[in-house]
Amino acid sequence: MVRISLDVMGGDYGPEVVIPGAARALERHPDIKFVLFGQEARCIELLAKHPKLKASSTFHDCEIAVGMDEKPSQALRRGRGKSSMWKAIDAINADEADVVVSAGNTGALMAMSVFCLRTMQGIQRPAIAAIWPTLKGESIVLDVGATIGADAQQLMDFALMGGAMARALFEVERPSIGLLNVGVEEIKGQEEVKEAGRLIREADVEGIEYYGFVEGDDIGRGTVDVVVTEGFSGNIALKAAEGTARQIAEYLRAAMSRTLLARVGYVFAKGAFDRLREKMDPRKVNGGVFLGLNGIVIKSHGGADAEGFAAAIDVGYDMVKNGLKAKIEADLARYHGAQPSEAVPRA
Structure with missing residues (x-):
């Protein structure tokens, strides 16, 4: 049984x-037990x-719904202990x-x-990890917006957490890790990125394989797992x-409807276009994972449809089934237990 709380x-x-x-996610995973938090009306x-779904759920009425345009500080003051968002998170505590x-x-x-779950021991900042479609399948990119800026040690932590997530999601024993940079040469980039590369390389963590620097076009190529x-x-x-x-989708749609010949050609190539559309459909990879917390939190796109939200639930389900939290904790313990003495000290 996987217990999933929903805001x-x-x-x-x-x-x-x-x-x-x-309801769609439950059809795919009958062993889910939902805990729902919302306004009863x-x-x-x-x-x-x-x-x-009703038979596999418990429902809790909540006084407040957090608005999409609320500032985090305002939402925290107004919704702490009362909102559907807070109560869904607190269900883990x-x-x-098992996941929200x-x-x-x-x-x-x-x-x-x-505020509710706190960060794991040894983690200064959490990160949001996105599952990214690539030419080789999928990869993980983090951080995609939890905080602005990061020092070398925080980037090192992201590498550890991303590696653990790759093992949980992709079942890769030793996922490859790349640091996003403006070039692949060791002399290029900000000092924090270069220092992070040194930390990852010298740590030689058992669960990850450090590839080196990667550039923006390497993300879509699938050059590395993380x-x-x-x-x-x-x-x-x-x-x-x-x-x-x-x-690209708009370009294709416009091109295929421009002339009669193009429309006829589309009929014959429809299967190929359907496969392309499915590959590019953001609903298929919906679900950012908050890493570094004492609990698993999945963020769905705000504008997702029912299938998109079901995909985010699928991600949460997989993270629980594959022991994401335990894998991150084990990697952090191994790293901090054998951290190089010359590593950048924590603030």
């Missing part, structure tokens, strides 16, 4: 997407339309859930998660990739 009010559409999405009728999934306000979700960067550049890379995918 039913989170996202652009709230219960209208979350509840059908949970908006949820009960929707829940009644999905009897299997109460041992009612929310499509709500990212800043508020991170602030509440850190790409490590700080949140500012990571978030820009993520949004640029999402925008490019939409741009």
Whole structure:
């Protein structure tokens, strides 16, 4: 049994997407037990339309729903102990859930998660890890926006956490790790990135294989299993990739409808275009993972549809089944137990 708590009010559409999405995920994973947190007036009728989900869930009425435009500090003051987001996260502390999934306000979700769950021992900052489609399959990129900036030690921590997630998700014994940089040469890049490369290389952690520096085009190529960067550049890379995918889809749609011959050609090539659309569909890889906390938190896209939200639940399910938290804790313990004496001291 995997126990998943849901912030039913989170996202652009709230219960209208979350509840059908949970029902779809339950069809794929009948061993899920859901704990739902939301406003009863908006949820009960929707829940009644999905009897299997209702039978596999417990519902808790909540006073407050965190708005998508609320500042994290405001959401924390207003929603602490009362909101569907807070209560869904706190279900982990109460041992009612193994993982929480929310499509709500990212800043508020991170602030509440850190405040409620706290960071793991040895971790200064949590990170958001994204699952990224590549020419070789999928890779992990972190941090994609939890915080801005990172020093060498924090990048080292991201590498450890990303490696543990790759082993949990991809079942790779020793995933390859690359540091995102402006070039692959050792003399290039910011001092923090160069120092992080030295730390990772000299630590020689059992569970990861350090590849070296990678550039932006290496992300889509799938050059490494895990790409490590700080949140500012990571978030820009993520949004640029999402925008490019939409741009290509619009170009194809326009080209295929421009002439009669093009429309006829589309009929014959429809299978290939369908496979391309599926590969580029952000719903297939929806679900950012908050790493470095004493609990697993999954962030769905705020504008996801039911299938997209179900995909985020799938990610949470896989992280629990494959022991993500235990793998991160073990890697951190091994590293900090054998940390090189010349490593950058923690602030």
